[in-house]
Amino acid sequence: MAAKVSLRTAIGLGRRFLGLAGGYWRGPGGWPAWLLTGALFLLTVAQVFVPVMINLWSQRLFDALEQRAPDRLLTMILAAGGIILFSVGVTVAHLRVKRRLQLGWRAWLTRRLLDRWLSDGREERLAALADGLDNPDGRIAEDIRIATELAIDLGHSLTYCALLLAGFTNILWALSGPAELEVAGVTLVISGYLLVMALLFAAAGAGTAMLLGRPLVRAVERRQGWEAGFRFGLAHVRENAPAIAALHGEPAERNRLAALFTGVRRGWNRQTNALTGVMSFGAAYSVLSTAFPILVAAPGYIAGRITLGVLMQTAQAFQQTVAALSWPVDNLANVAQWAASVERVLGLDEALQNLDPP
Numbered sequence: 001m002a003a004k005v006s007l008r009t010a011i012g013l014g015r016r017f018l019g020l021a022g023g024y025w026r027g028p029g030g031w032p033a034w035l036l037t038g039a040l041f042l043l044t045v046a047q048v049f050v051p052v053m054i055n056l057w058s059q060r061l062f063d064a065l066e067q068r069a070p071d072r073l074l075t076m077i078l079a080a081g082g083i084i085l086f087s088v089g090v091t092v093a094h095l096r097v098k099r100r101l102q103l104g105w106r107a108w109l110t111r112r113l114l115d116r117w118l119s120d121g122r123e124e125r126l127a128a129l130a131d132g133l134d135n136p137d138g139r140i141a142e143d144i145r146i147a148t149e150l151a152i153d154l155g156h157s158l159t160y161c162a163l164l165l166a167g168f169t170n171i172l173w174a175l176s177g178p179a180e181l182e183v184a185g186v187t188l189v190i191s192g193y194l195l196v197m198a199l200l201f202a203a204a205g206a207g208t209a210m211l212l213g214r215p216l217v218r219a220v221e222r223r224q225g226w227e228a229g230f231r232f233g234l235a236h237v238r239e240n241a242p243a244i245a246a247l248h249g250e251p252a253e254r255n256r257l258a259a260l261f262t263g264v265r266r267g268w269n270r271q272t273n274a275l276t277g278v279m280s281f282g283a284a285y286s287v288l289s290t291a292f293p294i295l296v297a298a299p300g301y302i303a304g305r306i307t308l309g310v311l312m313q314t315a316q317a318f319q320q321t322v323a324a325l326s327w328p329v330d331n332l333a334n335v336a337q338w339a340a341s342v343e344r345v346l347g348l349d350e351a352l353q354n355l356d357p358p
Contacts, residue, residue, distance in 0.1 A: 063309030146341035165324035202325030221340040223267030293318030
């Protein structure tokens, strides 16, 4: 697998994986999956209402503070309580629906591959292949779990960010207004300049993070392979314990497992090195995305064109817009892990298909 997960690669993997696992939604028994999916989408829409309500609440709160209006504080406290109750209810319902969907999908795909693997002697023929597939049991137990759970997690977060972007783009456009920029004696009027700056800021952050994260995909894939090899080695010892004991083969097995764990350590260190650059940039980017919008909007407040509430609302809208646009940055590691597990699940499925006569 390439060291970089491009958009085309991710879409291709998604299509292939849905070709294998999309049957969970198809057929006469797929209506519970559709019901859960629809409920998850509606709850995701409800989740987006929370930051929008907080944004409007923040503007009114800071305006009340600026105007020193204590009579409005009680109203703001009651409003905050309502937002909190709404947020808690939506979060709990969303968690339960999402986890039920994840488990249902995993169970369906696990049952499908187990039925194919443990029938007509395929488990024996697969192990006897010269280029036999490594650790098919680990692929079913671990990679199916990762592939299904992360697919739903990533799908939810992408949907959430798209809805968040749609909501806060309108807010930021309305708050920013036109700005004048003089270039070579020519005055340019830029409408929605804060939105433009948010787009440029997020694009620069995403581009930098993607460059820094290129080694991460290969590191994740290699580590998963070594981890699977170590688990397979331990399972081999357990299954062949009587023969190993009879032949006094414990020292050889210890040496073999130690060599396998050396690969695990190597994979861990490579992933740590790859994550260091990504996490360092992420930490700096997080701080900068908090301070930058306030500094950009502050001149308008100093000049008296906007109130303190509008300044804070603008900063929050900028941050939410950048956060929505930063989905590739925030989910690079998860996409890498998902892609590696999907490749392993698809590899098992293809190997089982190749065992069947043409």
